[in-house]
Ligand code: R7I
């Protein structure tokens with residue numbers, strides 16, 4: 383193995399932000415869409431991204447500042463970054479406000495959902511954790527779960543975060559789709575994920591991409607981890623050698639939680655192909671593009687230093 387390329391780290395973060403920003407106008411019902419038409423652009427006319435990108439930046443910046451996973455620092459950053467206008471999940475919004483008021487994350491996250499949230503809000507920020515833990519095979523799952531459990535302690539949410547982190551780490555190191563699926567089959571335990579993984583594998587072996595309604599009904603398009611993570615994984619692997627915007631168009635057609643499915647698929651596509659392969663005209667209209675690039679470069683430096691010291 384080697385250290386993950388700088389361009390692939392940037393591709394992952396920028397692909398995520400682009401999938402998020404391009405998908406956000408299509409998320410939710412008529413009221414949410416109308417709202418996003420009003421607040422979905424910056425004062426410079428750029429496309430705004432949502433909680434998916436914000437939390438990924440929070441994780442990235444925490445790793446850079448601490449040089450390791452520090453759960454209390456992560457919780458503080460998640461809470462400090464919370465804005466209603468970023469479209470957080472309803473439970474996540476309540477949880478982050480509790481943490482901001484000073485409640486410890488370990489108790490706050492059980493006060494909202496007794497077993498922890500099974501939303502996809504941990505999976506959507508897990509690709510960068512996969513990069514961080516890429517060369518720690520025995521601790522990989524524990525590391526990924528540490529970042530996820532702060533807000534998403536439910537086993538289904540933890541499993542979704544593992545799917546995304548593992549796929550991101552493998553695809554960024556150039557693994558084939560077959561090798562990525564084999565790694566996932568080995569690590570992924572829970573039935574709702576295993577069943578969908580099997581369908582995705584059959585579709586990838588067959589080659590042709592099914593219609594959006596077929597993808598939606600077989601793999602899911604909702605805000606739960608179990609009904610979105612394999613959908614995003616499938617799109618990223620199916621469109622790996624095709625244009626980013628073709629994948630994004632299919633994510634929009636699948637519908638439902640488009641920003642998050644687009645974000646996860648975008649992060650995996652970007653990790654596979656690198657930032658240079660992302661559509662330039664879209665990147666030029668993306669909120670805080672240079673801040674994201676800078677964070678990616680610093681994360682890459684951390685990964686390189688970590689790799690050299692091994
Ligand atoms: O998972 P989370 O951060 O939401 C992420 C989604 C993404 O689409 C983002 O783009 C953003 O739009 O929201 O937020 P949570 O509130 O933790 O979970 C999402 C939703 O899943 C919750 O609001 C609930 O509707 C549902 N949910 C649960 N319902 C019942 N019991 C999650 N966990 C439970 C549960 O235990």
Ligand code: MG
Nearest residue numbers: 432433434641
């Ligand atoms: Mg979002």
Ligand code: MG
Nearest residue numbers: 409469470471
């Ligand atoms: Mg939402």
Ligand code: MG
Nearest residue numbers: 639640641642
């Ligand atoms: Mg979403």
